[in-house]
Amino acid sequence: MNFGIIGAGPAGIFSALMIKEQNPENTVVIFDGNQKIGRKLFATGNGRCNITNMNAGPESYYSVKPEDLSPVFSQFGPAAIRNKLNELGIPTVQTEDGWVYPQSYSAANVVQILTDALQYAGVEVRSGAKVTKITMSGVKFVLTVEGAGSTKPFDRLILTSGSRAFPQLGANTSILSELFQFGHRDLPFIPALAPISAKGDIFKALQGVRVDAEVTVLQGKNELGSCFGNVIFNDYGLNGPGIMNVSHLISDKEAKDYMLRLNFVPGDLKRELDGFFYQHINRDYPYRSVYLSVLPGKLVEYFFKIWKLDWETSCRRIDSRTFRVHLKRLENGLMPIEGNRGFNFAQAAAGGIPLSEVDLHTMQSRKQKGLYFAGEVLDVLGPCGGYNLTWAIATGMIAGQSSAA
Numbered sequence: 001m002n003f004g005i006i007g008a009g010p011a012g013i014f015s016a017l018m019i020k021e022q023n024p025e026n027t028v029v030i031f032d033g034n035q036k037i038g039r040k041l042f043a044t045g046n047g048r049c050n051i052t053n054m055n056a057g058p059e060s061y062y063s064v065k066p067e068d069l070s071p072v073f074s075q076f077g078p079a080a081i082r083n084k085l086n087e088l089g090i091p092t093v094q095t096e097d098g099w100v101y102p103q104s105y106s107a108a109n110v111v112q113i114l115t116d117a118l119q120y121a122g123v124e125v126r127s128g129a130k131v132t133k134i135t136m137s138g139v140k141f142v143l144t145v146e147g148a149g150s151t152k153p154f155d156r157l158i159l160t161s162g163s164r165a166f167p168q169l170g171a172n173t174s175i176l177s178e179l180f181q182f183g184h185r186d187l188p189f190i191p192a193l194a195p196i197s198a199k200g201d202i203f204k205a206l207q208g209v210r211v212d213a214e215v216t217v218l219q220g221k222n223e224l225g226s227c228f229g230n231v232i233f234n235d236y237g238l239n240g241p242g243i244m245n246v247s248h249l250i251s252d253k254e255a256k257d258y259m260l261r262l263n264f265v266p267g268d269l270k271r272e273l274d275g276f277f278y279q280h281i282n283r284d285y286p287y288r289s290v291y292l293s294v295l296p297g298k299l300v301e302y303f304f305k306i307w308k309l310d311w312e313t314s315c316r317r318i319d320s321r322t323f324r325v326h327l328k329r330l331e332n333g334l335m336p337i338e339g340n341r342g343f344n345f346a347q348a349a350a351g352g353i354p355l356s357e358v359d360l361h362t363m364q365s366r367k368q369k370g371l372y373f374a375g376e377v378l379d380v381l382g383p384c385g386g387y388n389l390t391w392a393i394a395t396g397m398i399a400g401q402s403s404a405a
C-alpha cells in the first residue's frame with residue numbers, strides 16, 4: 001500500500017516508522033514544508049529533549065474528556081515509548097519526578113537518529129515540500145505540493161501537521177481548511193505553555209526570582225484553573241512551568257480583567273513556617289529567618305517592605321495575629337496580568353481537530369475512511385514535562401500501526 005504523511009515532526013516520523021515495521025514493502029512518503037525535518041523536536045527541552053514522562057496518562061492532559069484518552073495510553077504509554085526509543089538506539093534516563101530524557105541529553109542527536117532510521121527503513125522524505133491541497137481520486141488521496149504539482153494517489157493519508165505554536169520553527173496550519181471537504185472542523189488554536197505578560201512594580205522588584213507556587217488564574221470572581229509549579233519573575237512578567245501550564249486559560253488577544261493568585265506557601269510549606277515561627281515566638285530570633293528558611297531572599301525582602309517591617313525585626317515583636325496576617329498575604333499574592341504572550345512564545349497549543357471526530361483506538365478519522373491524525377494537530381494539550389512529545393509519539397505509533405494493519 002501507498003502511504004502519504006503530511007508533517008515530519010515526531011508524530012509523522014513515528015507513524016512512518018511503524019508503517020514500515022508492519023510491512024517493509026509499504027511505500028511511505030513524508031512531506032514537510034521545512035527544509036529540515038523535526039525542527040520543533042530539535043528545539044525541545046532547551047535542546048535536551050524532554051521526550052516523555054513516566055507519569056503520563058489520560059488524566060494528565062487538558063482535553064474535553066481526559067478519560068477518553070485511555071485507548072491511546074493502553075496501547076503506547078511512556079514505558080512502551082521508552083522501549084521503542086531504546087530499540088531505535090535512543091536509550092533514555094529519568095529524573096526523580098519522572099521526566100524522561102535521551103541518555104545523550106541531546107535533541108539534535110535524537111533528530112539525527114530518527115532521520116537515519118527513516119532512511120534505513122526506506123521512507124521517502126520530501127523536505128521543503130509544503131502540501132497545499134488534498135483531492136480525492138476515487139478512494140485515494142492526491143496531494144498538491146507547492147511548486148511541485150500533484151503526487152501519485154495514496155491509499156492512506158496521515159495528517160501530522162502540528163499546531164500554530166512557535167511559527168518561527170515553521171508551524172503552519174493552512175492545510176486544515178482542506179479537511180472541511182470531509183466534514184471535519186478545526187477548533188481555533190489557543191497558545192499554550194507560554195509566558196504571561198504583566199506590568200507592575202512587583203515584577204521589577206522580583207526579577208530573576210524563582211519560586212515554587214500554587215498558581216490560580218482568576219477572571220473577575222471566577223477561578224479558571226490552577227496548578228503547582230516553578231514560577232520565574234521577569235521584566236515582562238512571569239515564566240516557568242507553573243505559569244506555562246495555566247497560560248492557555250488566558251487569552252493572548254484581549255486582556256479581560258485577568259488576575260493571578262500566587263500562593264507562595266502551599267500545603268506543607270505553610271505548616272513548616274508555622275512550626276518555625278512558634279519555635280521562636282517571644283525570642284530574639286530574626287523574624288526574617290523564619291521565611292528565609294524556605295523562600296528566596298528577594299521575595300522575603302519584598303514582603304518585608306509590603307508589611308512595613310524593618311529587616312532586623314525579631315520574632316519577639318510579632319504576635320500570633322500579625323503572623324497570621326503575613327501568612328495570608330503570602331497565600332494570596334494577587335497580581336493583575338495583561339495576557340498570554342502568544343504563539344511566538346508558546347511551546348504548544350490547545351485546539352485543532354476535535355477528538356470526537358477521531359477514533360482514538362486507531363487514530364482514523366470518523367469522517368473519512370483512510371484518513372488518520374496524530375500529534376498536536378488534535379485538540380489535546382499536555383503540561384510541561386515531556387507530555388506533548390508523549391502524545392505525538394504515542395498517537396503517531398498508533399496511526400502508523402493501525403493504518404498499515
Ligand SMILES: Cc1cc2nc3c(=O)[nH]c(=O)nc-3n(C[C@H](O)[C@H](O)[C@H](O)COP(=O)(O)OP(=O)(O)OC[C@H]3O[C@@H](n4cnc5c(N)ncnc54)[C@H](O)[C@@H]3O)c2cc1C
Nearest residue numbers: 007009010011032033044045050131162375376386388389
Ligand atoms: C521551544 C519548544 C520546546 C518544546 N519542548 C518540549 C519538551 O521538552 N517536551 C515535550 O514533550 N514537548 C515539547 N515541546 C512541544 C513539542 O515539540 C510538540 O508538542 C511536538 O513537536 C508536536 O509534534 P507533532 O509531530 O504533532 O508536530 P510538529 O513537531 O509541530 O510537526 C509538524 C510538522 O508538520 C509540518 N507541516 C505543517 N503543515 C504542513 C504542510 N501543509 N505541508 C508539509 N508540512 C507541513 C511542519 O513544518 C512541522 O514540521 C516544545 C515545543 C517548542 C516550540
